[in-house]
Amino acid sequence: METGSVRTSTGGRLLDAAAKLFWNKGYASTTTREIAEILGVRKASLYHHIASKEDLLFEISVSSLERIIGETQAAIAGVDDPLERVRMLVHAHVASMIADQNKHSVMLTELRALSPARRTQIVTLRDEYEQLVASVLDGARKAGALRADIPVKYLSLSLLNLLNWSIFWFQLDGELSPDRWADYLTSLYLGGAQKSAEGAVLR
Amino acid sequence: METGSVRTSTGGRLLDAAAKLFWNKGYASTTTREIAEILGVRKASLYHHIASKEDLLFEISVSSLERIIGETQAAIAGVDDPLERVRMLVHAHVASMIADQNKHSVMLTELRALSPARRTQIVTLRDEYEQLVASVLDGARKAGALRADIPVKYLSLSLLNLLNWSIFWFQLDGELSPDRWADYLTSLYLGGAQKSAEGAVLR
């Protein structure tokens, strides 16, 4: 986790502070002064830890994606039942996303602000994750557990829409726990919203 | 449509040009000079048509929401069957969204950049639309067509996630037509991804 860069106290808090501001105000509208204020230092001091503001956005994006990829892979490792793999994936995605809500939101919405070279790196990581999701679904489809009349590509994009964009309204302090939301999502995604699906795959 | 403000040639193209740039680069990173360049004028000339850059973002958001509200209401008016109303809503939403892709994307992602007073106005319009969706779903649920084991609030948020965030990867020139995507979405949302749903509500 900490390999490759020194993480002092200020350095460690830097990413979280930046993610919070980038998410609340947007990357371009957040000033280095505001980030420094949260950390209790002057803005010039930031440049001892980073080379540029864009570094922060890049590291936030990488960190968010590596976490979600790692935790999702871990959750489905060793699980054989095709539909159970889907359930595990949904739960891991929701949990990881909510544990890292600011970073994840920023990664999803601020890709445009990165330089082309770094944007490519993030897109590659995203593709890697989308491939993981698609392969879980494709496995379930090949096992006869998922419908075959809609291309896996769109089954996959739909699940990602449901998963990713929950983050914009999900409130940790609300009445809904991450696990319960993951249950709703799984049941709805697999069983549908129709009456006949009532109780489907809800545990 | 044109009531309340004069829409000269430059004025009319202004919103579209701004929406395109705001979507490609983000609101904060788009300069008035770039907008002017597209229109073939100097940036000072923009201020004959608008009072501020923020005006553009506000008008884009209002225009996008009024369109989607209007077209969705029109699509379900006079339709009685509860599930058919859901289908109509999905088709109208997808069509309207894609016809106005830049504006709609900007409305969804740049809310933060508006001043509090104007943000409130946009949030009110969004709430109005979400109420419309929730009421269609609630009608179907009360008619016994939708499951009752998941609160309508979450049935509604899930459908909005599926609908709204398609816009970020949907390509009009791709192999998928808006109507076909709406069919997939309807079938998936109502019937689910499981094998047993195969062919569900697909026309």
Next chain:
DNA sequence: GTCTATAGTGGGATAGAC
């Protein structure tokens, strides 16, 4: 590792001629 001070740039918006 943090500070003060400032360089250097580019932004939104305005003045006033045409």
Next chain:
DNA sequence: GTCTATCCCACTATAGAC
């Protein structure tokens, strides 16, 4: 309705002391 010229401001990043 568009232009040139410019104001004023805030930003990122750097220099160099401590």
